[in-house]
Amino acid sequence: MLNPQLTPDGKLRHLLSTEGLPRAILNQILDTAESFVGVAEREVKKVPLLRGKTVCNIFFENSTRTRTTFEIAAKRLSADVINLNVNTSSQSKGETILDTIDNLTAMHADMFVIRHAQSGAAHLIAQHVAPHIHVINAGDGRHAHPTQGLLDVFTIRRYKPDMHNLRVALVGDVLHSRVARSEIHALTTLGVPEVRVIAPKTLLPQHVEKLGVQVYHDMREGLKDVDVIMMLRLQNERMSGALLPSAQEYFKCYGLTPEKLALAKPDAIVMHPGPMNRGVEIDSAVADGKQSVILPQVTYGIAVRMAVMSMLAGNSA
Amino acid sequence: MKILIKNGRLIDPKHHLDATQDIYIAAGKIVGIGSGPAGFEPTQTLDATGLLVVPGLVDLSARLREPGFEHKATLESEMLAAVAGGVTSLACPPDTDPVLDEPGLVEMLKHKAKQLHLAHVYPLGAITRQLQGKQLTEMSELTEAGCVGFSQADVAITDTQVLWRAMQYAATFGYTIWLRPEEPYLASGGTAHDGEVASRLGLKGIPAAAETLAIASILTIARETGASVHLCRLSTAEGVAMVRAAKQQGLPVTCDVSINHLHLTEHDIGFFDPNCHLRPPLRGQRDRDALSQGVIDGTIDAICSDHTPVDDDAKLQPFGEAEAGATGLELLLPLVCKWADAQKIPLTQALAAVTSKAAAILAIPAGDLLLHADADLCLLDPHEEWKVQANALQSQGKNTPFLGMHLRGKVRYTLVSGQLVYQAA
Numbered sequence: 001m002l003n004p005q006l007t008p009d010g011k012l013r014h015l016l017s018t019e020g021l022p023r024a025i026l027n028q029i030l031d032t033a034e035s036f037v038g039v040a041e042r043e044v045k046k047v048p049l050l051r052g053k054t055v056c057n058i059f060f061e062n063s064t065r066t067r068t069t070f071e072i073a074a075k076r077l078s079a080d081v082i083n084l085n086v087n088t089s090s091q092s093k094g095e096t097i098l099d100t101i102d103n104l105t106a107m108h109a110d111m112f113v114i115r116h117a118q119s120g121a122a123h124l125i126a127q128h129v130a131p132h133i134h135v136i137n138a139g140d141g142r143h144a145h146p147t148q149g150l151l152d153v154f155t156i157r158r159y160k161p162d163m164h165n166l167r168v169a170l171v172g173d174v175l176h177s178r179v180a181r182s183e184i185h186a187l188t189t190l191g192v193p194e195v196r197v198i199a200p201k202t203l204l205p206q207h208v209e210k211l212g213v214q215v216y217h218d219m220r221e222g223l224k225d226v227d228v229i230m231m232l233r234l235q236n237e238r239m240s241g242a243l244l245p246s247a248q249e250y251f252k253c254y255g256l257t258p259e260k261l262a263l264a265k266p267d268a269i270v271m272h273p274g275p276m277n278r279g280v281e282i283d284s285a286v287a288d289g290k291q292s293v294i295l296p297q298v299t300y301g302i303a304v305r306m307a308v309m310s311m312l313a314g315n316s317a
Numbered sequence: 318m319k320i321l322i323k324n325g326r327l328i329d330p331k332h333h334l335d336a337t338q339d340i341y342i343a344a345g346k347i348v349g350i351g352s353g354p355a356g357f358e359p360t361q362t363l364d365a366t367g368l369l370v371v372p373g374l375v376d377l378s379a380r381l382r383e384p385g386f387e388h389k390a391t392l393e394s395e396m397l398a399a400v401a402g403g404v405t406s407l408a409c410p411p412d413t414d415p416v417l418d419e420p421g422l423v424e425m426l427k428h429k430a431k432q433l434h435l436a437h438v439y440p441l442g443a444i445t446r447q448l449q450g451k452q453l454t455e456m457s458e459l460t461e462a463g464c465v466g467f468s469q470a471d472v473a474i475t476d477t478q479v480l481w482r483a484m485q486y487a488a489t490f491g492y493t494i495w496l497r498p499e500e501p502y503l504a505s506g507g508t509a510h511d512g513e514v515a516s517r518l519g520l521k522g523i524p525a526a527a528e529t530l531a532i533a534s535i536l537t538i539a540r541e542t543g544a545s546v547h548l549c550r551l552s553t554a555e556g557v558a559m560v561r562a563a564k565q566q567g568l569p570v571t572c573d574v575s576i577n578h579l580h581l582t583e584h585d586i587g588f589f590d591p592n593c594h595l596r597p598p599l600r601g602q603r604d605r606d607a608l609s610q611g612v613i614d615g616t617i618d619a620i621c622s623d624h625t626p627v628d629d630d631a632k633l634q635p636f637g638e639a640e641a642g643a644t645g646l647e648l649l650l651p652l653v654c655k656w657a658d659a660q661k662i663p664l665t666q667a668l669a670a671v672t673s674k675a676a677a678i679l680a681i682p683a684g685d686l687l688l689h690a691d692a693d694l695c696l697l698d699p700h701e702e703w704k705v706q707a708n709a710l711q712s713q714g715k716n717t718p719f720l721g722m723h724l725r726g727k728v729r730y731t732l733v734s735g736q737l738v739y740q741a742a
Binding site: 004019096097098116118119120121123124128140141142143144178181205206207208210211 | 513588
């Protein structure tokens with residue numbers, strides 16, 4: 001099957017998922033991001049790579065954080081940015097997502113950044129846009145959030161450059177997490193030898209081991225000797241159904257406390273894609289502690305998104 | 318109208334006939350096989366050299382979308398699709414709008430279908446009013462109006478008491494209850510098999526247990542009430558095993574599978590192909606193999622098209638929001654041929670599952686080639702290759718997982734009650 005993210009000659013055309021991307025492209029994104037890290041520290045925080053291009057952030061699902069980082073990234077590349085929050089009301093007026101996209105295409109957009117509550121929405125749009133338009137998936141349902149996955153990997157690489165000698169643990173709601181899926185694919189493609197997932201069975205998808213991870217239900221066992229701990233966000237609504245009994249019990253079993261963190265390697269780093277639920281999945285002492293790299297993640301997020309946008313624009317037909 | 322079909326290879330699975338013979342038709346009936354009545358003067362002769370002459374297909378599930386969903390398909394478009402696919406008798410589920418829960422609606426549908434002079438339509442009445450799973454329909458009246466069985470289409474009866482009473486009531490009159498086994502709570506919100514692919518794509522899964530739990534309840538109630546049950550669209554290996562065991566115990570249970578599930582698995586979803594969003598979901602390879610084995614050993618009685626025309630607007634959506642279903646009437650016969658070929662079983666055996674054995678479930682006189690029977694026939698070129706694409710389909714529904722594929726086997730002529738109702742261009 002043709003990879004819908006790549007051009008026929010193997011260049012990045014869309015960024016829809018970290019799955020199926022060759023290691024060379026992943027490394028190219030990370031290396032390019034490295035060159036953008038410095039831009040933010042300059043007095044003039046702009047480069048002209050996307051001058052004259054229009055980037056549309058289309059968010060069918062609300063997200064201030066992700067939208068803002070995409071907006072900053074595009075503006076630092078000198079693009080014109082349009083933000084559109086297409087909430088359910090305009091869809092109930094009968095407009096399909098492809099109608100929305102067609103309308104924006106008619107306004108000569110060059111790049112779409114898409115967030116949607118349904119898995120596969122970005123793929124659907126990518127299949128229907130004109131050849132010169134690029135699509136970046138900013139999160140689709142439970143499926144993928146590739147720029148988040150990449151920025152996490154970028155952060156890991158900065159602190160732990162030898163990817164071939166790493167133990168990484170993802171803790172929490174893997175079932176509903178597009179971030180977890182994107183991280184797992186990026187890490188395994190880049191040759192990380194051991195990726196663990198730690199969660200109760202109710203928060204793990206069927207056959208999760210087929211994604212190339214080792215499964216732990218006991219957090220103490222799973223954290224032993226890991227170099228990187230990635231905490232996943234647990235959404236409040238998960239508490240109301242039959243998935244979990246209570247936030248208290250979840251924190252007791254799967255919350256990251258200083259005491260549990262001590263089981264990992266002494267120089268292990270702690271990550272979280274945000275927004276955090278302090279006291280539910282992570283203790284404040286850990287989130288604000290010296291092993292936490294949660295804020296650098298946010299900073300690097302902009303560099304990684306700049307890298308992706310500039311690479312896509314450079315690969316225009 | 319007297320028709321002579323010459324030099325065709327006649328295949329009648331029910332009577333184990335597979336021979337090159339002429340067939341003679343007069344006044345809507347088969348009046349001669351091999352030799353005709355004395356003085357037979359055909360008004361039309363069809364040269365069937367190189368063609369297969371088979372009983373018209375009997376499809377156990379074809380949605381015609383009328384009344385209520387004419388933007389998806391009309392009775393006329395889908396009846397044309399039926400005969401273009403060699404289907405001469407079809408059962409349609411009651412999930413129209415309004416639901417087929419009143420005798421008047423059934424009579425109207427039968428009447429409109431009859432006026433088209435295409436395939437025979439056998440409606441399934443709703444088991445409960447509005448398919449709401451609460452109050453029983455007037456099954457006796459509906460049967461008089463033309464219903465051949467009672468179904469809930471894709472809507473489960475959540476109240477087990479109602480299911481029990483429905484089966485008791487149906488058993489009183491000897492009516493068959495048609496159910497697609499799916500436990501609604503386990504299946505809730507799911508769009509794909511709860512397996513590797515759904516995990517990777519982040520789709521909410523429907524576990525195989527949703528099917529097996531429902532089969533267990535239905536079979537238990539069938540045993541207690543004595544109702545005869547037809548299980549629709551099996552999709553799991555465990556489900557096939559349960560039906561096999563029930564049949565060995567002598568329970569009056571039959572079942573079918575959609576042709577899609579004999580060919581495809583969850584992996585065909587690829588990158589979210591909404592055409593592979595089907596109900597029940599496409600499952601694993603082990604399930605597909607078990608379904609095939611079930612048809613071969615007779616556990617699964619019939620193969621159906623599960624024809625469900627869906628308009629583009631409803632299909633061009635993210636996978637989970639795309640409407641489930643695929644067009645199928647015109648693909649059934651070539652896909653059955655392809656399946657028989659892949660399984661290395663005789664075509665005669667495979668065709669039984671879409672002719673005589675399907676007719677037996679509906680208890681209708683069709684699906685075989687018998688002297689003095691209604692002349693419902695299909696003439697097919699087994700070697701002609703064609704590409705599945707929008708303009709090759711009569712159905713108003715153009716969406717199918719097989720879009721773009723080349724299939725072998727093309728219907729050349731279809732006869733219903735001795736009338737030539739379809740002739741390939």
